Amino acid sequence: MTAIPAGVLDPSAARPLREDLAAAGFRSTAVAGVLGSAAEGSLRRGSTLAAARVLARPEARAAGAVADLTALFVAGLAVPADRLAAALPRLGVEGAVRAGLVALDGDAAVPRVELAPHQFVDPDGVGEWWVASDLGEAATGGPLRADHVLGVGGASRTLAGLQLPRRAESVLDLGTGSGIQFLRAARYGRRLVATDVSERALAYARFNAALNDVDVDLRAGSLFEPVTGERFDRILSNPPFVITPRRPGVPEYEYRDGGLEGDALVETVVRGVAGHLLPGGVAQLLANWEDRAGADGRDRVAAWALEEGLDAWVVEREVQDPVLYAETWIRDGGIRPGTPEYDRLLAAWLDDFAAREVRSVGFGYVTLRRPERRRPSRRVEREQGGAGGLGGHLAACLEAQDWLAATDDDALLTARLVVAGDVTEERHHWPGEEHPAAIELRQGGGFARVVPVDAAAAGLVGACDGELTVGAIVDALADLLESDPAELRAELLPVARELVATGLLMPAA
Ligand SMILES: C[S@@+](CC[C@H](N)C(=O)[O-])C[C@H]1O[C@@H](n2cnc3c(N)ncnc32)[C@H](O)[C@@H]1O
Incomplete structure (x- = not known):
C-alpha cells in the first residue's frame, strides 16, 4: 500500500469530512464500543485479524457508518465503496480519493491514511480531535518507512496531558508531527506556531488543523531554525529523542531520531529553549537521557538547563537497561527477534552504549522555565505514580513554587x-x-x-x-x-x- 507524498492530503476536503465524521458519530467511545478492548489492543500490537473478525459480526455491521469508518481508518481494512459513500455523504468517495484519504481497488475503498478520534479531558471539560497520520505497521504489514508520520501514541498523549491548562499568548510546538500538541494547546493558546523538519509531517499537520478547525502557523525546518529570533510563552516538544547508534546500516526514522549521538538531541533542545522563551515562559518536553558511569541522567539534563539560566524540573518516569531499551526500539521499527537483522542491530546498539559507558536510559518529562528576577531553581525526582492529565497539577505546583x-x-x-x-x-x-x-x-x-x-x-x-x-x-x-x-x-x-x-x-x- 503506498503512503501519501507531501502535500497530497488536501485541506479543502477537511470541512465536508469534519461534517461527515460528526454526523456519523465517529468518536472515541463509539470506536471503542464497536471494536472492544481485545481487538483494540491487538491492533495496537500490530495485528488487524482480531479487529477484522469483530467488524465482520452482524452487531458491528449494525453500527453502520461508525463501523465502516472504524474498519477503514482505524483498522486499516478495505470497505466496499458503496458503504463508504453512505458514511461520507458530503465528501463522497471521489472526494475522499482526491483528498488522498483512500484509493479505489475495484469496488473496494482502501485506506491511504489512519484517521482516528482521540478524546481528552482537561479542566475546561471533555474534547475530541480527529487526527490523520500514516498507516501503521498493522495496516501496511511491513516495517515503517524512514519518513513515517506518527499518529497519536502513548508519549503524545502523555505530553498532551501534561500541558498546563493556563492561558498563553504564544505557543511553539517543536517537531509537531501530525499536530497533536498544537491541537491540545489550541484550548488555551492564542497564537500557535508549529515546526517540523518533515514536509510529510507538515502536510498531515495542515490537514489536521483544518479538520479540527484550528489556526496554526506551520513552518518547515530543523529544530529552532524556523523561529530564529522569536520568543514564546510556552514551548512544547515531544522531540525525536530516541537514542540510535550512528553506524552504517542502522536505520534512522525521522519521527523518533534526531540524528545526533546519544542524548545530544535532548541537550540541543534543552539549551535551545533558553533562547526562545519569554521571561516567565514555560517549556514542556519529553526526553530520554543516558545514565553514564558516575553521572545520573536526570542531573545531566538539569545541569544543561541551569547553565542556560533556566529552572529545571526533571521527572523520571521509567528506567530501562541498555538491552531492553535497544530491543524496544528495534522492534518499533518492525524488525522481529530471532532474525540476523535483529541481532546485528542489537550488537550495534550495545556497542554504542558501551562507548559512552551508559548504564541505563531514563525516560520522563522536563519542565523548564525562564525565571523572572530570581536565580534558576532545580528539582530532580522519580515519579512515584500518578495518572495521566497532570497539566493542572503541574501548573498549580509551578504557581506554588513562585509563591x-x-x-x-x-x-x-x-x-x-x-x-x-x-x-x-x-x-x-x-x-x-x-x-x-x-x-x-x-x-x-x-x-x-x-x-x-x-x-x-x-x-x-x-x-x-x-x-x-x-x-x-x-x-x-x-x-x-x-x-x-x-x-x-x-x-x-x-x-x-x-x-x-x-x-x-x-x-x-
Ligand atoms: C516523536 S515525533 C512527535 C510528534 C508529535 N509532536 C507528538 O507529540 O506525537 C517527533 C517529530 O519531530 C520531527 N523531527 C525530527 N527531526 C527534527 C528536527 N531536526 N527538527 C524538527 N523536527 C524534527 C519528526 O518529523 C516528528 O514529527
Missing part, C-alpha cells in the same frame, strides 16, 4: 497554609506500641506522592487548616513535644516548603 520563591522564612512563619483535599495520612504501628513506627502522607492526585514524615511534621500538616499561622503552629508543637522552638522552626520550615512545592500544602486564600 515560595517570593516568601522568605519570616514571611512563611506568618503565612497560613491548608492541606490539599487529596492528602491522607497513614500511621504504621508495631503491634502493641502506642507511638507509630512510621507516618506517611499520601497524595491522592498529582504525582501520587508518598512522603514519610516524623511526628512533628505530621502535627504541622494536621494543624494546617488556614486558621493559625505556621509560626503559631510550630510554637504550639514545640510546647507539646518539649522541643526548642528555634530548632523546630529550622527543622519544619524546609518540610513545609517541600510540601507546598509539591502540592500537599497550599497557601490559604
Whole structure:
C-alpha cells in the first residue's frame, strides 16, 4: 500500500469530512464500543485479524457508518465503496480519493491514511480531535518507512496531558508531527506556531488543523531554525529523542531520531529553549537521557538547563537497561527477534552504549522555565505514580513554587497554609506500641506522592487548616513535644516548603 507524498492530503476536503465524521458519530467511545478492548489492543500490537473478525459480526455491521469508518481508518481494512459513500455523504468517495484519504481497488475503498478520534479531558471539560497520520505497521504489514508520520501514541498523549491548562499568548510546538500538541494547546493558546523538519509531517499537520478547525502557523525546518529570533510563552516538544547508534546500516526514522549521538538531541533542545522563551515562559518536553558511569541522567539534563539560566524540573518516569531499551526500539521499527537483522542491530546498539559507558536510559518529562528576577531553581525526582492529565497539577505546583520563591522564612512563619483535599495520612504501628513506627502522607492526585514524615511534621500538616499561622503552629508543637522552638522552626520550615512545592500544602486564600 503506498503512503501519501507531501502535500497530497488536501485541506479543502477537511470541512465536508469534519461534517461527515460528526454526523456519523465517529468518536472515541463509539470506536471503542464497536471494536472492544481485545481487538483494540491487538491492533495496537500490530495485528488487524482480531479487529477484522469483530467488524465482520452482524452487531458491528449494525453500527453502520461508525463501523465502516472504524474498519477503514482505524483498522486499516478495505470497505466496499458503496458503504463508504453512505458514511461520507458530503465528501463522497471521489472526494475522499482526491483528498488522498483512500484509493479505489475495484469496488473496494482502501485506506491511504489512519484517521482516528482521540478524546481528552482537561479542566475546561471533555474534547475530541480527529487526527490523520500514516498507516501503521498493522495496516501496511511491513516495517515503517524512514519518513513515517506518527499518529497519536502513548508519549503524545502523555505530553498532551501534561500541558498546563493556563492561558498563553504564544505557543511553539517543536517537531509537531501530525499536530497533536498544537491541537491540545489550541484550548488555551492564542497564537500557535508549529515546526517540523518533515514536509510529510507538515502536510498531515495542515490537514489536521483544518479538520479540527484550528489556526496554526506551520513552518518547515530543523529544530529552532524556523523561529530564529522569536520568543514564546510556552514551548512544547515531544522531540525525536530516541537514542540510535550512528553506524552504517542502522536505520534512522525521522519521527523518533534526531540524528545526533546519544542524548545530544535532548541537550540541543534543552539549551535551545533558553533562547526562545519569554521571561516567565514555560517549556514542556519529553526526553530520554543516558545514565553514564558516575553521572545520573536526570542531573545531566538539569545541569544543561541551569547553565542556560533556566529552572529545571526533571521527572523520571521509567528506567530501562541498555538491552531492553535497544530491543524496544528495534522492534518499533518492525524488525522481529530471532532474525540476523535483529541481532546485528542489537550488537550495534550495545556497542554504542558501551562507548559512552551508559548504564541505563531514563525516560520522563522536563519542565523548564525562564525565571523572572530570581536565580534558576532545580528539582530532580522519580515519579512515584500518578495518572495521566497532570497539566493542572503541574501548573498549580509551578504557581506554588513562585509563591515560595517570593516568601522568605519570616514571611512563611506568618503565612497560613491548608492541606490539599487529596492528602491522607497513614500511621504504621508495631503491634502493641502506642507511638507509630512510621507516618506517611499520601497524595491522592498529582504525582501520587508518598512522603514519610516524623511526628512533628505530621502535627504541622494536621494543624494546617488556614486558621493559625505556621509560626503559631510550630510554637504550639514545640510546647507539646518539649522541643526548642528555634530548632523546630529550622527543622519544619524546609518540610513545609517541600510540601507546598509539591502540592500537599497550599497557601490559604
Ligand atoms: C516523536 S515525533 C512527535 C510528534 C508529535 N509532536 C507528538 O507529540 O506525537 C517527533 C517529530 O519531530 C520531527 N523531527 C525530527 N527531526 C527534527 C528536527 N531536526 N527538527 C524538527 N523536527 C524534527 C519528526 O518529523 C516528528 O514529527
